[in-house]
Every structure is written in C-alpha cells, then in structure tokens.
Amino acid sequence: MIRTIASTARIATKIIKDGSNSGRDKYCQKLEDKLYNRLKKYKRTQFDYIGKNVHEILPTKLIQVEKLPETFENCNGVVSLAQEVEKTVPADIVGYIVGYIVGFNKDGKKKQFGGVKMEVLMHEMHHLFNYLTHPKVPNRIYKVSKISSKINFEKFFVENFQSTMPPKKCKEATKKLLKREEKHKIDILQYFRYKLIDEIGAYRSGEHYSNLYSSKSKECFQSNIDAMQLETKLNDVTAILKKTLKTEREGVNQKRGKSIISKGRYFISHLSDLLKINHKN
Numbered sequence: 001m002i003r004t005i006a007s008t009a010r011i012a013t014k015i016i017k018d019g020s021n022s023g024r025d026k027y028c029q030k031l032e033d034k035l036y037n038r039l040k041k042y043k044r045t046q047f048d049y050i051g052k053n054v055h056e057i058l059p060t061k062l063i064q065v066e067k068l069p070e071t072f073e074n075c076n077g078v079v080s081l082a083q084e085v086e087k088t089v090p091a092d093i094v095g096y097i098v099g100y101i102v103g104f105n106k107d108g109k110k111k112q113f114g115g116v117k118m119e120v121l122m123h124e125m126h127h128l129f130n131y132l133t134h135p136k137v138p139n140r141i142y143k144v145s146k147i148s149s150k151i152n153f154e155k156f157f158v159e160n161f162q163s164t165m166p167p168k169k170c171k172e173a174t175k176k177l178l179k180r181e182e183k184h185k186i187d188i189l190q191y192f193r194y195k196l197i198d199e200i201g202a203y204r205s206g207e208h209y210s211n212l213y214s215s216k217s218k219e220c221f222q223s224n225i226d227a228m229q230l231e232t233k234l235n236d237v238t239a240i241l242k243k244t245l246k247t248e249r250e251g252v253n254q255k256r257g258k259s260i261i262s263k264g265r266y267f268i269s270h271l272s273d274l275l276k277i278n279h280k281n
C-alpha cells in the first residue's frame with residue numbers, strides 16, 4: 001500500500017492507543033491542553049516560540065510555524081500540507097505529505113497572545129493536531145487536491161460552507177457541483193464532511209481556550225459556528241453522502257449480478273464449444 005502521509009505528519013495509532021474517532025479526538029485535545037498550558041503564561045510570544053513549543057511537544061514531526069506572507073492579508077491563520085514529491089522523500093519517510101506549515105498573521109490589536117490572538121492561535125492548533133491525530137483528514141484533502149478540475153474545491157468550501165451562505169443554497173450548489181464531478185463525488189463529499197468537522201472543532205477550540213485565557217473574550221467563535229450554520233451544513237452533507245453511498249452500493253450489486261449472469265453465459269457457450277455443439281445446425 002502506498003502511504004500518502006509520512007510518519008512525520010501523523011501520530012501512530014499505537015501511541016494514540018484508542019484508534020477510534022473519539023479516542024483520536026481525546027488525544028487531539030490533550031495536545032491542545034499541553035500547548036495552551038505552556039503558552040498561557042506569556043502575553044507576547046513570537047512565532048518562533050510557538051514553533052519551539054510545538055516541536056518540544058512533538059519532536060519527531062515536521063511542523064513549521066511562521067508568519068503568513070502579505071498575500072494572505074485577509075486571513076488570520078492557515079495550516080497547509082507540506083508535500084514532498086515521491087523521488088525526493090528520504091528512504092525512512094514513506095509518503096507524500098511530510099508535515100505541516102502553520103501560518104499566522106500578526107494582529108495589531110491590544111489583546112494579543114504571542115502576536116496572535118488566543119482564539120486564532122488555538123483555532124489553527126486544532127487544525128494541526130486534528131491532522132496529526134486523524135490522518136484520514138489530510139489524506140482526503142491531498143486526494144481532492146489532485147483531482148484535475150476547473151473547480152477549486154477549497155475555494156468552493158470557503159465560499160459556500162465556511163461563510164454565511166444559507167444551508168439551503170449551499171446544498172443546491174453542492175448538488176450542482178457533484179453533477180459536474182460525478183466521478184469524484186464520494187471523495188468530494190467526504191472532503192466537505194471532514195473539513196466541516198475539522199472547522200467546527202477549530203472554532204470550538206478557539207472559543208474554549210480564549211475563554212480560559214480571558215473571561216472577557218466572549219464566545220465569538222460559537223457565534224461563528226451559528227452564523228455559518230456549520231452544523232446544519234454538516235448534517236446536509238452527511239445525508240447526501242449516505243444517500244450517494246447507498247445508490248453506489250446498489251449499482252455495484254446490480255453490476256455484480258449482471259457479471260455473474262454473463263459469466264454463466266460464457267461458461268455455457270464455452271461448454272457448447274467443448275461438446276462441439278453447433279446451434280445453427
């Protein structure tokens with residue numbers, strides 16, 4: 001099996017121990033707590049200090065924390081996959097995604113946490129730790145990024161899901177998109193589903209730790225979840241996915257049935273050849 005996630009970009013199940021979704025979630029939260037407890041005492045921590053602490057918690061992982069370039073001025077933070085082409089991957093690293101790049105934008109406002117607002121910091125850290133503990137998420141992101149299409153799926157996600165676009169409109173747009181991308185519909189639906197779960201988790205973490213840090217910062221991120229109606233959108237995507245999988249399965253079973261019949265026909269014709277029976281006579 002070809003792995004798409006190198007050991008430097010995931011935490012092995014034997015370390016997580018409980019490989020179920022909830023076990024992985026718990027491990028992810030443990031990492032978030034660890035980092036928060038290390039950084040909460042500093043009012044201002046520079047990017048390299050965030051990086052230093054992440055590396056101390058996860059010494060064998062390839063993670064780079066840096067300031068986002070100017071072109072990202074409208075973005076608070078982002079976690080990108082660090083990819084390596086197959087040929088240049090060292091022998092001990094089997095995979096394509098070798099690590100992650102966490103980028104932050106400096107916030108000029110007063111209540112800062114290490115140059116980055118607490119909710120932004122822990123929001124992005126949730127993405128990072130979620131990818132490390134749930135490798136199926138970056139794996140799906142990678143897979144969908146390799147689909148050759150005129151559509152930019154990430155842009156579609158941000159504009160339709162991670163926005164105030166009403167769920168009904170989002171659902172219609174998604175169905176339209178799936179019609180255009182019939183071949184990849186399951187991968188795309190899984191991608192949206194994982195991204196929604198990841199984003200809801202990230203907003204929750206941002207809210208949780210910023211409330212711990214300062215009770216004055218109100219639950220702004222919960223209101224983001226509500227404003228974007230992320231949970232309704234998640235339910236919609238899950239329902240479409242379930243229906244699609246069911247239809248696909250029924251299609252496969254039908255095909256299987258047909259192939260058994262055609263195999264039977266082949267056998268009969270083959271047998272008739274052996275018996276030298278010529279039906280035309």
Ligand SMILES: [Zn+2]
Nearest residue numbers: 123127199202
């Ligand atoms: Zn996010």
